[in-house]
Amino acid sequence: MGVIEGIGYLAGGFVVAAVVGMFAHWFDRKITARVQWRVGPPLFQPVYDFVKLLAKEVMVPEGASRFLFLSAPLFGLAATTVVSALFLRTVIFPGETFVGDLIVVIYLLTIPSQAIILGSFASANPLASLGGSREMKLVMSYELPFLLVVLVPVIKAGGTIRLGEIIQYQATQGAVIASISGVIAFVIALICMQAKLAKVPFDAPEAETEIMGGAYIEYSGVALGLFKLTQWMMMYVVPLFLMILFIGAVNWRQSWFNLLFAVLIYIGILLFITLVRNTNARLRIDQIMKFFWAMVTPFAVLAVILAFLGL
Amino acid sequence: MSLKIKALTKSIWVFHLAASPCNNCDIEILDLLTPRWDIERFGIQLVGSVRHADAILVTGSMNRKAHERVKRVISQAPQPCFVIALGNCACSMEMFGASYNQMHCLDEVTKVHAYIAGCPPKPEAMIQGIIALIEAQLAALKK
Ligand code: SF4
Numbered sequence A: 001m002g003v004i005e006g007i008g009y010l011a012g013g014f015v016v017a018a019v020v021g022m023f024a025h026w027f028d029r030k031i032t033a034r035v036q037w038r039v040g041p042p043l044f045q046p047v048y049d050f051v052k053l054l055a056k057e058v059m060v061p062e063g064a065s066r067f068l069f070l071s072a073p074l075f076g077l078a079a080t081t082v083v084s085a086l087f088l089r090t091v092i093f094p095g096e097t098f099v100g101d102l103i104v105v106i107y108l109l110t111i112p113s114q115a116i117i118l119g120s121f122a123s124a125n126p127l128a129s130l131g132g133s134r135e136m137k138l139v140m141s142y143e144l145p146f147l148l149v150v151l152v153p154v155i156k157a158g159g160t161i162r163l164g165e166i167i168q169y170q171a172t173q174g175a176v177i178a179s180i181s182g183v184i185a186f187v188i189a190l191i192c193m194q195a196k197l198a199k200v201p202f203d204a205p206e207a208e209t210e211i212m213g214g215a216y217i218e219y220s221g222v223a224l225g226l227f228k229l230t231q232w233m234m235m236y237v238v239p240l241f242l243m244i245l246f247i248g249a250v251n252w253r254q255s256w257f258n259l260l261f262a263v264l265i266y267i268g269i270l271l272f273i274t275l276v277r278n279t280n281a282r283l284r285i286d287q288i289m290k291f292f293w294a295m296v297t298p299f300a301v302l303a304v305i306l307a308f309l310g311l
Numbered sequence B: 001m002s003l004k005i006k007a008l009t010k011s012i013w014v015f016h017l018a019a020s021p022c023n024n025c026d027i028e029i030l031d032l033l034t035p036r037w038d039i040e041r042f043g044i045q046l047v048g049s050v051r052h053a054d055a056i057l058v059t060g061s062m063n064r065k066a067h068e069r070v071k072r073v074i075s076q077a078p079q080p081c082f083v084i085a086l087g088n089c090a091c092s093m094e095m096f097g098a099s100y101n102q103m104h105c106l107d108e109v110t111k112v113h114a115y116i117a118g119c120p121p122k123p124e125a126m127i128q129g130i131i132a133l134i135e136a137q138l139a140a141l142k143k
Helices: A003-035 A045-055 A066-092 A101-122 A126-156 A163-173 A180-196 A221-247 A257-278 A285-308 B002-010 B024-031 B064-075 B087-092 B123-142
Strands: B013-018 B045-047 B055-059 B082-086 B114-116
Touching: A003 A045, A003 A066, A003 A221, A003 A257, A045 A221, A045 B002, A066 A101, A066 A163, A066 A221, A101 A126, A101 A163, A101 A221, A126 A163, A126 A180, A126 A221, A126 A285, A163 A221, A180 A221, A180 A257, A180 A285, A221 A257, B002 B123, B013 B024, B013 B064, B024 B055, B024 B087, B024 B123, B055 B064, B055 B087, B082 B087, B082 B123, B087 B114, B114 B123
Parallel strands: B013 B045, B013 B055, B055 B082, B082 B114
Antiparallel strands: none
């Protein structure tokens, strides 16, 4: 693949993720408003928010590590962009992905969290550090069950770690979710996704009402805008990852209906995220860890064992 | 430039600064978020950190202790940021003006961009005040 083509994919991935992510954020706020019997923000609200943040002054707090503080949002944004570009290529040419892209995606998906941790520790604010340490514990909680359930489609597709092969396997043999292990794994993946996106009930690192936005407390202007954009892009990237792994619904080569189907599933997942976040209260960080390690991980292990047995 | 200004007027994030109010104004601010008024329609949001703020709503009559804190918080907001005095207390100290623990009125400490009177002001009055602020700023920019 040439350099030009690579840049094209990166730019395409960024634009797609930003546009869909902004839509996802608007959708989330609109549904929240409707649940609370309000009208909600207009469609272009995320665009206004982002452009406004670009125009604001960037402040670096006294005592903060300037370089780390300002570069942390870029790490997260870059990682999300690369994941989105990889997905774009995987969806367009499922046959041409490289070996191990699944592993790369899993790695890259943790970088936004690490960017939040770095940025919050660099900002020299006690509440931000609290948010950062909570984010760290949150990552430690959900990462293990998430990795385990990602194993399920890998096992089903005959031990491949190429996203393209997983999609092609599902196109011929039926979706992973159509089996017992697949269903369990998908439900667990949904729960982990909620934590990855740091939505209620797993939003302890942000906790608006408690630690005032936690990790983001000292961020303003462009830096805050980039963090928000990364968050919104994650709302596109993570659900798409689950759809590729478990449903394989993005296989448009078979029929164009699959694309429509994929959009519907994506909106369904967004709706699920929003409704869960509106009907639950925030868990404390120790409750989150207990929940993931004591309740979710055993089920994830069960799903892997079932997958090995071919169920 | 015009896009930025349009975005700013369409997405005002408000930081609520309680400088020793009687708490009634604050309750009325929360009313703005309820289904009846729902200011999220206009992109207005309450935020928890002053670093995210585009407007600072100050309530209360600022006693001796609050005085320094208000100055410090306002100085921490990224520009452009507007200060709105909400309620008679913040506008003029009202009946607490003669009290032993009051020093200065809010507009003696910092530049205030809008005054919203009332004790407490009605949510409609607050919306009107914010609209007046936006229009005044747009008119000032056009000149
Ligand atoms: S203006 Fe009235 S309602 Fe508002 S803080 Fe002052 S006394 Fe309370």
